Amino acid sequence: MIVDDPTRTEQIQRTLQARYDELTAEYEAERDRGHRLRLIEVGDSAGDDQADSGSKAAERDAARSVLGVILDRRLQYEHALARLAAGGYGACETCGSEIPIERLEIFPAATSCVACKQAKERRAA
Ligand SMILES: [Zn+2]
Numbered sequence: 001m002i003v004d005d006p007t008r009t010e011q012i013q014r015t016l017q018a019r020y021d022e023l024t025a026e027y028e029a030e031r032d033r034g035h036r037l038r039l040i041e042v043g044d045s046a047g048d049d050q051a052d053s054g055s056k057a058a059e060r061d062a063a064r065s066v067l068g069v070i071l072d073r074r075l076q077y078e079h080a081l082a083r084l085a086a087g088g089y090g091a092c093e094t095c096g097s098e099i100p101i102e103r104l105e106i107f108p109a110a111t112s113c114v115a116c117k118q119a120k121e122r123r124a125a
Pocket of ligand 1: 092093094097112113114116117
């Protein structure tokens with residue numbers, strides 16, 4: 001689906017932008033939570049036993065990886081928005097074929113077709 005209808009383009013742009021903003025809000029909420037965890041830790045680590053500080057560290061690591069995941073996803077939306085602005089939205093970046101609309105409805109930020117995505121994942125594995 002190569003988008004040439006301005007109404008449709010605008011619609012997609014809004015969908016992508018809304019999701020991008022959501023991810024930004026999620027990121028900020030998660031980041032603030034991380035700050036709070038650290039503050040709590042500094043505040044009450046004096047009486048901690050080993051297990052306590054271990055689970056707090058695990059919680060902090062989890063928060064950090066959540067941040068990474070959110071940022072990665074936000075980057076995908078940013079990329080899709082750029083593709084949309086450039087006129088390449090809906091075309092697979094690898095093979096150039098059209099990405100099925102069903103796939104774009106589920107993953108609006110998809111920039112490759114299923115076959116290329118799977119091939120890429122196989123290479124990465
Ligand atoms: Zn492809």
